[in-house]
Amino acid sequence: MSHPFRTPVLRSVGTALAVGCAFVAVPAAASAAPVDLATAKPFVVLGGSAVTNTGPSVLNGELGVSPGTALTGFGIATLNGAVHNNDAVAAQAQLDLTNAYGVAAGQPLTVDLSGTDLGGLVLTPGAYRFTSSAQLTGTLTLDAQNDPAAQFVFQIGSALTTASVSRVSLVGAATPCNVYWQVGTSATLDTGTAFQGNLMAAASISLNNAATVQGRLLASSGQISLINNVIDASMCAATPTTPTDTSTTGPPSTGTGTGSGSGSGGAAPTGPGAGGTAVAPRRGTAVWTRTTPRARSGQPACADGFNATLRGRQIKRVVFRLDGRVVRGTTKSPFRLFVRGLPGRHKVTARVTFKDATPARTLSLNYRACASVALRPTYGPSQFTG
Template identity: 80%
Template sequence: MLAVGCAFVAVPAGASAAPVDLATAAPFVTLAGAAVTNTGPSVLNGELGVSPGTALTGFGAATVNGAVHANDAVAAQAQLDLTNAYGVAAGQAVTSDLSGTDLGGLVLTPGAYRFTSSAQLTGTLTLDAQNDPAAQFVFQIASALTTATVSRVSLVGAATPCNVFWQVGTSATLGTGTAFQGNLMAAASISLNNAATVQGRLLASNGQISLINNVIDASMCATTSAAPPESSTAPESSTAPGPAAPAVPGSDTGSGSGSPAAPPAAGEARLARNGTTVWTRTPPRAMSGQPACTAGFTATLRGRQIKSVVYRLDGRIVRGATRSPFRLFVRGLPGRHKVTARVTFKDATPARTLTLGYRACAAVALRPTFGPSRFTG
């Protein structure tokens, strides 16, 4: 019997895998061939679709921060592009054959990894991009993928879930509380147990996707299938940026996802970029006998044209919101921590990620605080 203390096994570095292009399937956070079913208050930060099936059931209690496509032309084309992407992933030159090896405890560098039958994840798999944000990881799994309860995929060294691809020959099952990362492409079905989360996408070519109180987030790889405006020109008033939100002490205006767009060429359609956002927090409440610690604070987002906000605590999603008030109450967790908000807008304003750091000394609990809305968008 192996000793429990054998924590990590490093796999030697190999050539990075080739890029896998999802094309029109990229906007979908969940795309199935037959049906998508949901139980409980799941959150999908991306588009939801099914084709050639039509069944999307149980989403009355869920939050879908994206368009919904039930066997329309968009979903049909996405399935064709998914088939191509699946084939590209399956055809990668293999860096290492991991058949019969549990992924838990491994530290893998960029490359393509093969399993000639099923694959299992028990514990933590670490993917190290070695400070290359473009590094690709591909997993070729001939049959099923299964994760144990509270297993996780950890990304380090500038790795991103957008560049991690799981090509699964049959079905994938994520255990209760699993924290998964990457684009999960299954030929048959995908099933998530209660409270499993995915940073990436769930894409099933033929079968069903089943969700139970899950959070699926592809906002870090944000793209949209929405068609551009048909008009070749827009009213002049739509091109003028709105006034900036007033500066408030302690606010964090965040950072955009890219550099400002260049002025459009003559005759080119102008898309409104009127979105603004500012994040403020109330003065921290000092704990009795511990004035240097923060017992809690309320973080409030205000601005124009806000479409959705995804909140994270130390990188883990804790809430998604699609209407005002965009407000979160944070109770303290001992030590130093970071709360982030990923904000997307209703117009062409680039998405922004805002950050608040804090130090506290109490048990943590994040929950929305309800009250009168001050949202002006």
């Protein structure tokens, strides 16, 4: 059974559409050419004219811009990857992005979803087209049907927008590495959106506050704007052509901040199934998130400190270090550390070990308490030379 739609509401969309789906779905899924980002793969954010950031965003992958040169607002962001400011690497990645964009646009069509809101849909692998704009309100579920190599391509004629707290949920061994959003103009992810996949926009990409992306943000010509976001493509890094990551539920953001820590670990063993290979599963992921600095009465907002939380899947144990010293070790979610706003620059690292065969990782987070933290000297005698 490979019905692209499993939502009762959409079964009544129209006879012609339903027939079209049934007719095209199987050959399309079978013959779809894989989209290859090539040298753009290491990039988690790649802008055309500029990349701007506001707040403590976290980027687990490389950051680049080309042909523009503006990378602004990354002072308090956490960059777990190299930065390429209009260098040869970024320029080549832009060329490969153009190729990948063209390949995605040329995928054989599975279903034309023009005028349909993606929210509430359950889609199987294939290529889905919107002749103009696309909207996501609520949850879009992508079911790879236990094929980790299954590919989803969304061909959007103009803009892609999401409503606040929307999400893309991956089930049945689907991986964000194989989800491609080919956007004709610009994409906007509203507040709290938990997005999955490689977002390739011809113009610009804007993320509102606290939106998260498991995948990549790639803009050919325009600007990418971030506001306190988490962008993570680390699960795709080791799997350049045929991703073996199996899947999952739950994107890391919208909940309370603790839900996806180890909670999804129980659901993960459903994965391997049909593949039947002897390769041990590597489903572990880990991503930093941090709260905005907490205010203390009578002091600036940055005076007290902030919570740094590690979210992910299959996490077995986390050991936090502050400036190289172990400050906390925990095996239970939430994997959270309160970091005091000490004056000066500091580095928080988390050594993460996983329940499955995923190699252990060390994630780092640099911070510096703001300069406006006023010191308050204590009283003492005057015994100086004067």
